[in-house]
Structures are given as structure tokens and as C-alpha cells.
Amino acid sequence: xxxxxxxxxxxxxxxxxxxxxxxxxxxxxxxxxxxxxxxxxxxxxxxxxxxxxxxxxxxxxxxxxxxxxxxxxxxxxxxxxxxxxxxxxxxxxxxxxxxxxxxxxxxxxxxxxxxxxxxxxxxxxxxxxxxxxxxxxxxxxxxxxxxxxxxxxxxxxxxxxxxxxxxxxxxxxxxxxxxxxxxxxxxxxxxxxxxxxxxxxxxxxxxxxxxxxxxxxxxxxxxxxxxxxxxxxxxxxxxxxxxxxxxxxxxxxxxxxxxxxxxxxxxxxxxxxxxxxxxxxxxxxxxxxxxxxxxxxxxxxxxxxxxxxxxxxxxxxxxxxxxxxxxxxxxxxxxxxx
Ligand code: NAD
Ligand code: LMR
Numbered sequence: 001x002x003x004x005x006x007x008x009x010x011x012x013x014x015x016x017x018x019x020x021x022x023x024x025x026x027x028x029x030x031x032x033x034x035x036x037x038x039x040x041x042x043x044x045x046x047x048x049x050x051x052x053x054x055x056x057x058x059x060x061x062x063x064x065x066x067x068x069x070x071x072x073x074x075x076x077x078x079x080x081x082x083x084x085x086x087x088x089x090x091x092x093x094x095x096x097x098x099x100x101x102x103x104x105x106x107x108x109x110x111x112x113x114x115x116x117x118x119x120x121x122x123x124x125x126x127x128x129x130x131x132x133x134x135x136x137x138x139x140x141x142x143x144x145x146x147x148x149x150x151x152x153x154x155x156x157x158x159x160x161x162x163x164x165x166x167x168x169x170x171x172x173x174x175x176x177x178x179x180x181x182x183x184x185x186x187x188x189x190x191x192x193x194x195x196x197x198x199x200x201x202x203x204x205x206x207x208x209x210x211x212x213x214x215x216x217x218x219x220x221x222x223x224x225x226x227x228x229x230x231x232x233x234x235x236x237x238x239x240x241x242x243x244x245x246x247x248x249x250x251x252x253x254x255x256x257x258x259x260x261x262x263x264x265x266x267x268x269x270x271x272x273x274x275x276x277x278x279x280x281x282x283x284x285x286x287x288x289x290x291x292x293x294x295x296x297x298x299x300x301x302x303x304x305x306x307x308x309x310x311x312x313x314x315x316x317x318x319x320x321x322x323x324x325x326x327x328x329x330x331x332x333x334x335x336x337x338x
Pocket of ligand 2: 105237239
């Protein structure tokens with residue numbers, strides 16, 4: 001096995017910790033599902049983040065190769081690999097942030113909910129490990145269906161007595177990334193100058209872009225609003241169909257996950273004004289979880305923002321989103337309670 005795999009990395013780990021103390025503050029980050037389509041690119045991007053001092057790569061297959069490969073990058077983070085469930089606890093112990101892209105992706109013709117059967121059990125097992133080994137870590141949950149898997153993780157944490165609503169975040173950043181891109185195309189501007197709040201959840205009609213709140217302030221015709229809303233809601237399906245059976249979004253998702261995880265780390269470091277959309281424990285609607293903008297700080301999602309003023313089109317969309325979300329959340333809750 002490569003020297004940075006498992007026990008062999010202790011020397012490197014100590015050096016890594018020294019380096020982190022002497023330089024920028026470093027956080028310990030684990031990626032669960034690190035050998036997958038999202039996981040590999042995300043491992044690369046997190047290895048490039050200067051706020052990461054230690055990077056643990058966990059999967060049930062192929063982590064030795066991914067770990068050896070990523071560890072050769074001349075960036076600060078020390079990389080360690082963990083293979084199989086018997087190494088899950090070592091992978092998680094001491095982590096500040098755990099990112100979860102583990103689980104099966106969609107094929108054409110499937111909904112995200114069709115993944116529940118397999119991914120619900122995976123998320124349960126991984127959440128049990130987190131509750132035991134790093135109950136104070138911030139969790140970024142990517143595995144679909146996010147509208148249900150966040151509820152599953154929350155129930156596992158509640159059962160273990162470790163649930164902190166501020167620290168469990170479903171990752172919806174890809175919806176915002178897509179919305180910024182598609183809106184920028186219509187406006188003819190650089191997507192980096194655009195900010196579209198996307199609220200609700202992460203599947204079909206539960207993905208609700210608030211085009212009336214786009215920054216910079218912009219107006220859209222009814223036709224543009226319809227086109228943009230449909231394209232943002234079906235962005236995942238667009239990729240699934242284009243990949244024609246070879247999976248779903250991995251590269252844009254790794255980018256989005258790295259952006260969101262980077263924001264969580266900047267919040268943990270104490271940076272002010274770090275705001276991202278996320279699917280979190282929420283009192284914004286009558287539902288227990290809902291995606292809105294949240295302010296990320298040392299404690300996780302320290303503030304959950306209200307929706308702000310909605311137009312008629314968005315109010316109708318919100319009612320549709322809530323109806324579907326309620327069932328998906330309940331399905332996740334029942335998976336653990338029953
Ligand atoms: P993939 O099949 O390429 O990779 C998944 C990885 O998870 C594999 O390496 C697999 O070995 C691993 N895995 C399976 N069971 C595991 C377990 N018990 N513990 C640890 N690892 C395990 O899939 P992908 O394309 O990387 O997608 C992963 C998940 O992310 C899917 O559920 C997909 O729907 C979801 N996804 C979410 C978003 C989002 O916006 N939230 C975007 C894209 C994909
Ligand atoms: C996405 O939005 O790309 C992901 O949720 C993957 C999928 O199945 O669409």
C-alpha cells in the first residue's frame with residue numbers, strides 16, 4: 001500500500017498538523033464516497049483548498065488509488081485513505097467537516113426518489129458513524145434524494161442525542177450554480193456577477209429559483225421566467241440524459257460541493273458575511289427542512305434567512321414545492337422511525 005494509506009501516514013499527519021499550526025488555520029475534512037464520480041473531483045478540489053490541513057478519503061472501493069494520486073499534489077493538506085466499513089470510524093474521528101457524495105446516481109428515466117431504496121441505507125450507516133466519531137462536525141449531504149436523506153441523517157443524530165440543526169446541511173449549491181449560469185446567458189453577462197437565490201429543495205418542482213430577487217436586479221418576460229425555471233428545475237435531468245446511462249452530474253457537482261464546503265470552512269474560521277443557499281432545519285415554512293439562504297459561521301448555519309418578497313409566479317411555485325417536499329421529508333423520517 002502507498003505510504004500515505006492508513007497507518008503509514010502518521011508521520012505525514014504530524015508534519016501536516018505542524019504545518020497547519022505554523023501557517024493558515026487548517027481544518028480536517030472527510031469525503032465519504034471519495035472514489036466516485038463526484039468524490040474524485042471533489043477530493044482534488046478540497047486538496048487545493050488552503051483551509052484544509054488534513055483530508056480523509058473514504059469509500060467502499062478504490063480509495064488506495066485515489067489517495068495515492070491526490071496525495072502527490074503539492075498543496076498543504078495531508079491526505080489519508082480509508083477503505084471499507086471497518087475503517088469508517090478511523091476516517092471520521094476528529095473531523096471538522098464531513099462531505100457525503102456516497103451512493104448510486106440516476107440513469108435516464110429515473111427520479112431522484114428512485115434512488116431512495118439504496119441510498120437511504122448508505123446515508124443511515126454513514127450518519128451513525130458521524131454520530132459516534134465526530135458528532136460536532138458540520139455535515140454536507142450530497143447523496144440523493146437530498147429531500148429525504150437530510151431527514152434520515154437528522155433522525156439518526158436525534159436517536160444518538162447528537163443532533164445540532166445548525167450543522168446538518170443538504171447541498172443545493174448546484175441549483176444556484178446552474179441558475180447563475182442560465183440567467184447570465186439570458187442577460188448576456190458574466191455568471192460570476194449573477195446571484196440567484198434558489199429555495200425549496202433539490203428535485204423537480206421543489207427547486208424554486210427566485211428570479212424576482214436576482215442580483216443584479218433584472219426583469220424577465222413571462223416566457224423567459226418559464227424557460228429559466230424549467231431549465232433550472234430540470235438541470236440534473238439534462239445531464240443524466242446527455243450522459244445516457246453513464247451517471248449524473250459529477251464535475252459541476254464537485255465544483256458546487258467544493259464551493260459550498262469552502263464557504264462552510266470560511267464560516268468555521270470566523271469569516272463574516274458568508275451566505276449560501278442550503279437545505280437545512282428551518283422555520284421559514286411549516287416544513288421541518290427547507291432550502292433558503294443561510295449565514296455560515298463557527299457554529300454552522302447560524303442564521304436561516306426568510307424568503308423575502310415573492311411574486312405571484314413564485315408563490316404558486318412555492319405551494320407546489322411544499323406539497324412534494326412534505327412527502328419526501330416524511331419518507332426519510334419514517335425510514336428511521338419505523
Ligand atoms: P458514483 O456512483 O460515481 O459514486 C458514488 C460512490 O459512492 C462510489 O465510489 C461508491 O463506491 C460509493 N459508495 C457506495 N456505497 C458506499 C458506502 N456505504 N460508503 C461509502 N461510499 C459508498 O456516483 P456520483 O455520480 O458520485 O453520485 C453520488 C451521489 O450524489 C448520487 O446519489 C447522486 O444522485 C448524488 N448527486 C447529488 C447532487 C446534488 O446536487 N446534491 C448532484 C449530483 C449527484
Ligand atoms: C443533479 O441535480 O444533477 C443531481 O441531483 C443528480 C441528478 O440525479 O440529477
